[in-house]
Amino acid sequence: MTLQTRIPTFRRSPTVLITGGAGFIGSHLCDSLLQRGNRVICLDNLFTGSVDNIRPLLNHPNFRFIEHDVREPIELGGEIDRIYSLACPASPRHYQKDPIGTMKTCVLGTINLLELARLKGARVLQASTSEVYGDPEVHPQPESYLGNVNPIGPRACYDEGKRAAETLMFDYHRTHGTEIKVARIFNTYGPRMLENDGRVVSNFIVQALRGEPITIYGGGTQTRSFCFVDDLVRGLQLLMESPPSVTGPCNLGNPHEVTIEAIARKVLTYTGSASALRFEALPKDDPKRRKPGIDTAVRLLGWRPRVALNDGLQATIAYFALQIAGETPSLVPTIARRRTDRTARNQMKVVDPSL
Numbered sequence: 001m002t003l004q005t006r007i008p009t010f011r012r013s014p015t016v017l018i019t020g021g022a023g024f025i026g027s028h029l030c031d032s033l034l035q036r037g038n039r040v041i042c043l044d045n046l047f048t049g050s051v052d053n054i055r056p057l058l059n060h061p062n063f064r065f066i067e068h069d070v071r072e073p074i075e076l077g078g079e080i081d082r083i084y085s086l087a088c089p090a091s092p093r094h095y096q097k098d099p100i101g102t103m104k105t106c107v108l109g110t111i112n113l114l115e116l117a118r119l120k121g122a123r124v125l126q127a128s129t130s131e132v133y134g135d136p137e138v139h140p141q142p143e144s145y146l147g148n149v150n151p152i153g154p155r156a157c158y159d160e161g162k163r164a165a166e167t168l169m170f171d172y173h174r175t176h177g178t179e180i181k182v183a184r185i186f187n188t189y190g191p192r193m194l195e196n197d198g199r200v201v202s203n204f205i206v207q208a209l210r211g212e213p214i215t216i217y218g219g220g221t222q223t224r225s226f227c228f229v230d231d232l233v234r235g236l237q238l239l240m241e242s243p244p245s246v247t248g249p250c251n252l253g254n255p256h257e258v259t260i261e262a263i264a265r266k267v268l269t270y271t272g273s274a275s276a277l278r279f280e281a282l283p284k285d286d287p288k289r290r291k292p293g294i295d296t297a298v299r300l301l302g303w304r305p306r307v308a309l310n311d312g313l314q315a316t317i318a319y320f321a322l323q324i325a326g327e328t329p330s331l332v333p334t335i336a337r338r339r340t341d342r343t344a345r346n347q348m349k350v351v352d353p354s355l
């Protein structure tokens with residue numbers, strides 16, 4: 001059976017709820033789903049998200065923004081077909097600011113969403129994370145790897161919170177038959193990352209553009225694999241529209257592995273910056289290697305990343321350059337985004353027959 005014949009058809013435009021929709025990934029997902037003719041409800045407490053990320057959508061007839069905290073029960077009228085659960089601070093700096101709040105967002109927020117999904121008969125996709133693998137002893141990390149998480153360390157509020165959220169997803173699926181999808185997202189980067197959240201790519205770019213030293217924690221030999229946000233958003237939608245039997249967990253990330261120092265040097269090249277590299281001590285429990293095994297995504301979704309690191313970095317640098325100059329970069333499409341949006345649109349015709 002082909003993927004196309006297994007896709008459900010809607011009688012009307014699907015209504016999609018995106019929690020955390022005003023954040024980095026969520027706002028790109030709002031853009032993409034609206035472009036495909038969906039009705040989009042963006043729910044966010046603006047903890048790390050910003051209305052600026054969704055400002056161009058606020059007057060769209062199919063878009064609605066609700067300021068709400070997922071730790072509180074969610075009551076919404078009307079039909080909801082799909083729920084993307086993205087609400088949670090994602091960078092250590094932010095999720096460690098209020099660790100108990102982070103845990104509550106993961107646990108209470110997921111229960112509240114799953115209860116809403118039960119009520120509405122909606123399908124739910126949980127944005128889980130590669131952090132469920134902790135500091136991995138297996139490389140690359142397949143979904144079958146159970147992880148190496150320190151349950152009492154400073155990152156545990158997020159890592160264990162996300163693990164608990166996965167548990168809840170599968171318990172609702174087994175107990176109530178809720179249709180679930182669990183995406184384990186690896187490091188993602190692109191326009192609309194927060195300037196000050198301490199994540200590698202945004203940190204390096206902002207430091208380079210400002211001519212400040214680029215801070216590398218550890219020796220710079222630790223690796224990460226970075227996925228451009230457009231690729232990730234396409235993967236999330238393919239997973240969401242996969243057959244009900246596909247629950248995940250499904251890794252979504254770019255298996256192209258690079259050292260942190262190599263990223264810093266690329267950023268220096270593309271920004272033309274003369275910033276020096278400054279090496280500092282590695283934070284506690286920081287994973288040394290991270291690379292997704294994406295066989296499941298390739299096999300079940302036909303998904304693999306398409307945007308090369310060099311292109312994605314240049315698009316992200318262009319965004320931050322505008323932002324630092326005080327312009328409104330959320331309105332400015334980048335070359336990389338324009339190209340991948342077009343490709344993604346063609347691809348998504350397969351998974352959203354309502355268009």
Ligand SMILES: NC(=O)c1ccc[n+]([C@@H]2O[C@H](COP(=O)([O-])OP(=O)(O)OC[C@H]3O[C@@H](n4cnc5c(N)ncnc54)[C@H](O)[C@@H]3O)[C@@H](O)[C@H]2O)c1
Pocket residue numbers: 019020021022023024025026043044045046047048049050068069070071085086087088089090091105109127128129130184185186187188189
């Ligand atoms: N960016 C990555 O590399 C990455 C990697 C793995 C997983 N993820 C997951 O993807 C999701 C989105 O990440 P992001 O990078 O866009 O982060 P982000 O911080 O930009 O977005 C998170 C959004 O959730 C909102 N939020 C936080 N707590 C909330 C609450 N209690 N109620 C309502 N809204 C709340 C924030 O205001 C923000 O808009 C997160 O769940 C994150 O854990 C991201």
